[in-house]
Amino acid sequence: KAGVTQTPRYLIKTxxxxxxxxxxxxxxxxxxxxxxxxxxxxxxxLFEYFSETQRNKGNFPGRFSGRQFSxxxxxxxxxxxxxGDSALYLCASSDQxxxxxxxxxxxxxxxx
Amino acid sequence: GIQxxxxxxxxxxxxGANSTLRCNFSDSVNNLQWFHQNPWGQLINLxxxxxGTKQNGRLSATTVATERxxxxxxxxxxxxxxGVYFCAESNTGNQFYFGTGTSLTVIP
Numbered sequence: 001k002a003g004v005t006q007t008p009r010y011l012i013k014t015x016x017x018x019x020x021x022x023x024x025x026x027x028x029x030x031x032x033x034x035x036x037x038x039x040x041x042x043x044x045x046l047f048e049y050f051s052e053t054q055r056n057k058g059n060f061p062g063r064f065s066g067r068q069f070s071x072x073x074x075x076x077x078x079x080x081x082x083x084g085d086s087a088l089y090l091c092a093s094s095d096q097x098x099x100x101x102x103x104x105x106x107x108x109x110x111x112x
Numbered sequence: 113g114i115q116x117x118x119x120x121x122x123x124x125x126x127x128g129a130n131s132t133l134r135c136n137f138s139d140s141v142n143n144l145q146w147f148h149q150n151p152w153g154q155l156i157n158l159x160x161x162x163x164g165t166k167q168n169g170r171l172s173a174t175t176v177a178t179e180r181x182x183x184x185x186x187x188x189x190x191x192x193x194x195g196v197y198f199c200a201e202s203n204t205g206n207q208f209y210f211g212t213g214t215s216l217t218v219i220p
Contacts, residue, residue: 097202105154
């Protein structure tokens with residue numbers, strides 16, 4: 001099986017712009033979750049989608065949003081980018097709760 | 113949310129040495145997982161271990177759910193084991209809380 005695929009791998013954006021990141025989960029996995037990793041805050045949960053419904057949401061501002069499509073692929077969007085949004089964004093998929101979580105290679109976002 | 117404490121924060125080993133990494137949790141353990149992040153940033157799932165002991169090659173993990181902690185053992189370490197090791201726990205779906213990690217450097 002192919003692993004979790006994230007695109008693009010790298011992005012450079014300017015403050016105030018918006019960005020969309022994409023994630024394709026492992027085939028058959030219905031849960032997709034997103035995490036932000038920064039040197040200062042570590043790995044922080046953004047949100048989780050299961051069968052196209054947002055199941056959980058972390059403590060991030062409304063500028064961060066996401067969605068999941070019927071084929072389980074997911075996108076996350078960040079609007080009005082700030083310098084502090086520079087981070088590695090990781091997508092993970094799993095079959096269900098209480099099963100191993102598998103991560104993609106991440107998208108490294110730099111906001112200038 | 114769940115507080116996750118990892119120790120030690122940093123570890124330097126000679127190739128061939130053994131090590132033990134620890135995670136303590138503030139809440140009940142239901143969905144505990146261990147990950148290795150390689151120098152290129154990729155997070156690899158090592159173990160899904162809500163309780164008991166599991167082994168995978170030179171790695172093994174033990175979780176004592178009643179005492180809210182988990183241990184990761186690395187035996188006969190190799191340079192490819194270098195990276196950051198994270199433990200994580202969730203109490204709601206796949207909303208995981210991660211520790212701050214143990215940074216391991218294995219010297220040839």
